[in-house]
Amino acid sequence: MNSRFAVAVHILTLLQQGGGTPMTSEYVAGSVNTNPSLVRRLLGMMARAGLTTSQLGAGGGALLARPADRITLGDVYRAVDAGELFGMHREEPNPACPVGRNIQAVLQARICAAERAMQAELDRTTIAELGSDIGALDAADAPRKAG
Numbered sequence: 001m002n003s004r005f006a007v008a009v010h011i012l013t014l015l016q017q018g019g020g021t022p023m024t025s026e027y028v029a030g031s032v033n034t035n036p037s038l039v040r041r042l043l044g045m046m047a048r049a050g051l052t053t054s055q056l057g058a059g060g061g062a063l064l065a066r067p068a069d070r071i072t073l074g075d076v077y078r079a080v081d082a083g084e085l086f087g088m089h090r091e092e093p094n095p096a097c098p099v100g101r102n103i104q105a106v107l108q109a110r111i112c113a114a115e116r117a118m119q120a121e122l123d124r125t126t127i128a129e130l131g132s133d134i135g136a137l138d139a140a141d142a143p144r145k146a147g
Contacts, residue, residue, distance in 0.1 A: 005081040007032055008042050009130065012051065012076060016068040016131045022054075022061030042080055049079035068131060074123035085118065086111045 010032050015023060025043065029036040043062050046052040053065040064071065088108070093100035 002081065004042060005077055007034065007038065008046060008076050008080045009073060009127070011039060011042060011062075012046070012064065012068070012071060012127045013130045013134065015052065015062060015064050016127050017134070020063065022059060022063050024061045028062065045080045046076070049075065051075060051079055064127075068128035069126050071127045072123050073125045073127075073130075074119055076127075077119070077122050085115050 011028055014028060014031050025036040025039040028043075029039045032039065043052050043054070047054065047065070050065050051071055053063050055061060055063060088104055088111075093103055095101045
């Protein structure tokens with residue numbers, strides 16, 4: 001898994017925290033601390049998946065396409081990072097070796113189980129829940145910042 005997933009979740013959570021105010025890719029990139037072109041690329045991927053939309057014109061920018069409590073981390077993963085989590089051998093292992101001829105079959109079963117568990121976990125958490133967690137952490141951090 002690469003950083004696209006984490007950046008996409010950051011983008012969606014920022015949009016959720018914005019309360020329906022469109023955000024430019026430049027503004028979002030400032031929060032993520034990345035290039036606006038990466039933000040635009042991810043927004044495009046998420047728009048194709050029905051997670052974000054764009055408002056054109058003055059004051060335009062990115063918005064959530066549906067309520068944050070209806071966007072799961074699994075939705076985000078499938079939109080931007082749904083490749084193989086674990087890769088198999090690049091070259092076919094040696095079929096004359098007992099391990100070589102059987103490793104892919106036994107390993108593939110374990111990998112499929114791990115990927116299903118990861119997907120199930122991601123499908124249990126919504127962007128709204130992350131926004132709530134961020135609000136709680138920020139509130140708990142506020143007294144320390146003030147003092």
